[in-house]
Amino acid sequence: xxGHQILTTGLFLSVVAxxxxxxxxxxxxxxxxxxxxxGGRNFSGFQNGLAIGGDYMSAASFLGISGxxxxxxYDGFLYSIGFLxxxxxxxxxxxxxxxxxxxxxxxxxxxxxxxxxxxRTAAATSTVVVSIFYLLAQMVGAGAxxxxxxxxxxxxxxxxxxxxxxxxMIFYVTVGGMKGTxxxxxxxAVLLMAGSALIVVxxxxxxxxxxxxxxxxxxxxxxxxxxxxxPGLKYGVSTTSKxxxxxxxxxxxxxxxxxxxxxxxxxxTPTSRDARKSVLWAIGLIGTFYLxxxxxxxxxxxxLDTDAYAKVAASGGNLASPLLAEAVGGxxxxxxxxxxxxxxxxxxxxxxxxxxxxxxxxxxxxxAHDLYNSVWKRGTASEAQELRVSRYxxxxxxxxxxxxxxxxxxxxxxxxxALAFAVAASANLPSIIYNMFWRRFNTRxxxxxxxxxxxxxxxxxxxxxxxxxxxxxAVTGKNLSLLPTSIDISWFPLENPGIVSIPLAFFLGxxxxxxxxxxxxxxRYNELEVRALTGAGAEVAVKH
Amino acid sequence: MSTESNERAALGDPVYxxxxxxxxxxxxxxxxxxxxxxxxxAFLAWYGLFVVMSMWAGGFMGTKVVGNINIALxxxxxxxxxxxxxxxxxxxxxxxxxxxxxxxxDEQYAAGRNxxxxx
Numbered sequence: 001x002x003g004h005q006i007l008t009t010g011l012f013l014s015v016v017a018x019x020x021x022x023x024x025x026x027x028x029x030x031x032x033x034x035x036x037x038x039g040g041r042n043f044s045g046f047q048n049g050l051a052i053g054g055d056y057m058s059a060a061s062f063l064g065i066s067g068x069x070x071x072x073x074y075d076g077f078l079y080s081i082g083f084l085x086x087x088x089x090x091x092x093x094x095x096x097x098x099x100x101x102x103x104x105x106x107x108x109x110x111x112x113x114x115x116x117x118x119x120r121t122a123a124a125t126s127t128v129v130v131s132i133f134y135l136l137a138q139m140v141g142a143g144a145x146x147x148x149x150x151x152x153x154x155x156x157x158x159x160x161x162x163x164x165x166x167x168x169m170i171f172y173v174t175v176g177g178m179k180g181t182x183x184x185x186x187x188x189a190v191l192l193m194a195g196s197a198l199i200v201v202x203x204x205x206x207x208x209x210x211x212x213x214x215x216x217x218x219x220x221x222x223x224x225x226x227x228x229x230x231p232g233l234k235y236g237v238s239t240t241s242k243x244x245x246x247x248x249x250x251x252x253x254x255x256x257x258x259x260x261x262x263x264x265x266x267x268x269t270p271t272s273r274d275a276r277k278s279v280l281w282a283i284g285l286i287g288t289f290y291l292x293x294x295x296x297x298x299x300x301x302x303x304l305d306t307d308a309y310a311k312v313a314a315s316g317g318n319l320a321s322p323l324l325a326e327a328v329g330g331x332x333x334x335x336x337x338x339x340x341x342x343x344x345x346x347x348x349x350x351x352x353x354x355x356x357x358x359x360x361x362x363x364x365x366x367x368a369h370d371l372y373n374s375v376w377k378r379g380t381a382s383e384a385q386e387l388r389v390s391r392y393x394x395x396x397x398x399x400x401x402x403x404x405x406x407x408x409x410x411x412x413x414x415x416x417x418a419l420a421f422a423v424a425a426s427a428n429l430p431s432i433i434y435n436m437f438w439r440r441f442n443t444r445x446x447x448x449x450x451x452x453x454x455x456x457x458x459x460x461x462x463x464x465x466x467x468x469x470x471x472x473x474a475v476t477g478k479n480l481s482l483l484p485t486s487i488d489i490s491w492f493p494l495e496n497p498g499i500v501s502i503p504l505a506f507f508l509g510x511x512x513x514x515x516x517x518x519x520x521x522x523x524r525y526n527e528l529e530v531r532a533l534t535g536a537g538a539e540v541a542v543k544h
Numbered sequence: 545m546s547t548e549s550n551e552r553a554a555l556g557d558p559v560y561x562x563x564x565x566x567x568x569x570x571x572x573x574x575x576x577x578x579x580x581x582x583x584x585x586a587f588l589a590w591y592g593l594f595v596v597m598s599m600w601a602g603g604f605m606g607t608k609v610v611g612n613i614n615i616a617l618x619x620x621x622x623x624x625x626x627x628x629x630x631x632x633x634x635x636x637x638x639x640x641x642x643x644x645x646x647x648x649x650d651e652q653y654a655a656g657r658n659x660x661x662x663x
Contacts, residue, residue, distance in 0.1 A: 074616055078598065081623045085591045091631055092580040212611030219612065230606035231598035231616050242599040249595035253588070273643065276635065283631045287624055527560035533572055534646040536563065536653035 004338030008149045011346035016168065019353055022183045023176035032542070033383050036177035036390070037104040037365045038267040040542035043182060045274040049281020052265050054185030056083075056256075056282065057192060057289055058134070058355040059141030059318075062348055064414025065290070066324075067317020069297020070304075073219070073228035075235050076297055076317075078245070079414050080290035082252025087286065089429075090257040091279045096272035097436050097532040098263055103539050105362075106263045106428060107370045110435055113524035114443040117375045119431075122450040124370040126427035127260040129454060130420055131363040132401055134261070135356055137416035139165055139405035142352045144318045148311075149345050159406055166402040169356040173364060174391040181357045182268060188354035189285065195347035196292045199321070199340070202328040203299035214295070218302035221309075228301070244494045248418055251498030255421025258428030261355075261362040270541040300324040308332075318413050322348065356401075360394050367393035407482060411466070418496060419461055426453030426501035430509045436532060438513075442521040445513030453505030460497035465490050559656040563649055572645040579637055587630055594619055 034040055043051065061083065068076030102108030107123035142165045143158035172180055207213040219228040227233050235245035256262060266275045300312060300320040308323045322345050326332060329340030368390030373381040381389075408416065430449045434441040461467065469490030470480035479485050494500075531537050563569055597605055598616065605616035 074598075074620075077617075077620055078595070081591070081594070081620055085587065085623055085627050088587050088627060088630055089584070092584055092634060210611075212613050215612040215617075226606065229612060229614055229617070230602060232602045236599060236602060245599050246595055249591070253591055276638065280631055280635055283627065287628060291621075291624065526564040527557075529573070530560045530563045530569060530649070530653075533576060533642075534563070534569070534649040534653065536560070536650045537557070 004335075004342065005149070005151070007338060008342040008345060011342045012146075012149075012349055015346045015350045015353070018187065019168075019172065019184045019350070022187065023172050023180040026176045026180035026183055030177050030179045033104070033369075033387060034539075034542045035179060036387055037369065038264070038539075039178035039182050041268055041270055041539065042541050043268045043274075043278075045269060045277025046281055047182070047186060048265060048269050048274065048278035049285065050189045051182045051185040051268070052262065052278055052282035053285040053289070054187075054189035054192070054354045055261055055265055055358040056286060057189070057351065058413075058417060059138050059348060059352045060414045060417035061289065061293065062192065062196070062351050063141050063145070063318045063321055064137070064417065065293045066296035066300060067312060067315070067320040068414050069293065070300035070309075070312055070320040070324075071317045072234035073222065073224065073298075073301070074231050075233050075245075076414075077294060078231075078249060079252065079418070080293050082249055083256070084283070084287050084290050086253045086256035087279065087283045089254065090262065091276070091283065093436070094257040094263070094432060095266050095275045095279045098432070099266045099269065099272040099275040100535045100538040101436075101528055101532045102267065104264065104267060104369050105366045106260045106432070107366065107374075109528075110431060110446050111370075111374070113435070113521045113528050114446055114518075117378075118443055119446050119450075120370040120374045122447050123428070123431075124366040124375075126423070126450050126454045127366040127370075128363045128397065129458065130258075130260055130424045130427065131359045132397065132404065133420035133423055134259075134417060135359050135397075135401035136405050136408050137413045137420065138352045138356045138359070139401060140409050140411065140416065141318060141413045142349065143405070143409055144315050145322065145345055145348055145352075148315075148319055148322060149341070158409065162402055162405050165352065165356060166398045168353060169360045170395050170398040172353070172357040173360045173394040176357075178264075178268060178361060181354075181361050184357055185354045188350045191347050191350050193285065193289060195344055196289065196296065196321075199299075199325050199328060199344060200292045200295045202340075203295055203303065203324070206303065206328065214298055214302055218298040221304075222301045240493050243499065244496055247422075247494050247496040247499035250502060251418060251422035251425050251496055254425035254429050254498070254502060255418075256424075258424035258432065259421070260366065260424070260428065261358045263428075264362050264365065265358075267539070272535050272538065296321050296324060299328075303327045316411060316413075316415075360397055360401075363397050364390045364394035367397075411482075415495075419466075422461075422496055422498040422501065423454065423457045425498060426457040426505045427451075428453075430502075430505045434509050434513070435528070439522055439525040441509070441513050442516055442518035444516040444518070445509045445511075448512030449505045449509030452508035453501055456504050457497045457501035460492045460494075460501060463490055463492045464495055464497070465493070466495050557657065559653055562656070563653060566649070566652075568645055568649055572642065572649065575641050575645070579634065579641075583630060583634065587626065590626060591623060594623055 065079045107120045110119040139162045143161050146161040147158045222228045235241045269275045312320045325344035326337040326341035330336035368386045372389045373386045427450050431446040468481045468483040469488040607615045
């Protein structure tokens, strides 16, 4: 092992040790469901804002977006903008309302006035599906990162890394619960902001803090000239690709407020006012970070040599930030380069660990609280039984994600996450919005909207060019779709299903509602509305 | 009682219906909705304009303003500015206009429960 690999391995192990330590520490003063699921609802607005940032700024943001900008120029920037503007939906329409009307899961708010078993089954199903999509992306990032650092191309090592990350996330969630997960996310948010700020300053310093020079060099070095700085390089080639861009934009802006692992973070604050404050902090933090991604992405295009740029391209863009860190540190072979590469990779690794913990927690809570206790046991399970099931569920979900991540490794992480956003925007957001703002909305509307959005978004991806029919890349000779080129089941032309599945889910929610009659759901709307807007009777913080 | 209503969450307090009927609640709901609905339409339209222009007004978006900084980049950065600004305005609005009403209703709820359900 070379010197820099020892350093890298050491830093990786420190990140792992730090997060494991936090988890064990948190597990010591955690007891009962409100602690395990909602961190005792004792996190301040600022703490939860950091944790939201830690939960949200995933490998997709750090590795995926900067990579998308490095390769596609301006078109990659749409991810940053969509991911940020989306927070306004969460702030204005969802965060406080959900904090006041739910307990542990996304389904709680629906179950408040509807028939519990069908809506909980539907919401838990979509929670698990969205989380698994999102998990895939994180694990693909972990595999790519470790392979880069250890200088291996072996599939075996990448797969081993994915297994290792999977095992760690099961540990965090089963041992630390929401408290441990939240602290891991807070620490990660601080590391990520500090690490990327450092690289941003170093990149800008190379250009005398002149953004225009940076952009000009990036455009020249990318080989695409001025088009690199303008929209349309990736998505402007045909009408189909332009519509794909609109579809992506729609999924990004509407997806955030339907992401189950983000939604349950609002339950960790004592009141809805703290939930609002936490979203404001999160917007500041996340917005600043996405401004960094602009510099990281264009910086990678400007500063990487042909060799490194080819590596970025071969990784679907995922390696742009780590390789940029190496370049600004002095380049490959230099001590500075090795140190910065190791630091940034360790930060990326911490990022991945924090996000996978949040995702696994969310889906395991939903399985235990919604499916096991409310649907299967009809609310009769004891808290201890429910907690035990949530730990088994975490292990099961971790395993599924590991198995699915292995074939998904050649896709850009931001792109994979955008699919998770499309599924979330289709399956979850319509019923959350309808439930809060439409008295007439009822069980059938919710169930149709959730399953309709879920099935249409996932189904359209299966029949899209991502899965089959894209053919062979003329330059690299690689198969661009997931299935072997001999199989072509594609008929849906877009890569992102949002433009079809989101309106369809809203339509189905309306149709299901108007074709059924449920006076009980309407009667309880008053209660939901008063509680959501005033916090009267909302869940309170745990006192230790 | 039908099995259907047994499956619903435990039925709440009638205090909610009484609170719902108060003029204070009507005012709170009006203030909340009259802010968030227009604001949501506005920021979605502004974002939609950005997305559509990125694809169908490439020439205009590519116009250079200062050095290599073009309209597309400025437009993108303006999305950041408007997001920060709207979040800030909403925070101020809810502190001043929504929270006092919500608090007062929450107190009435607590009092109502202590008095055996009378508001």
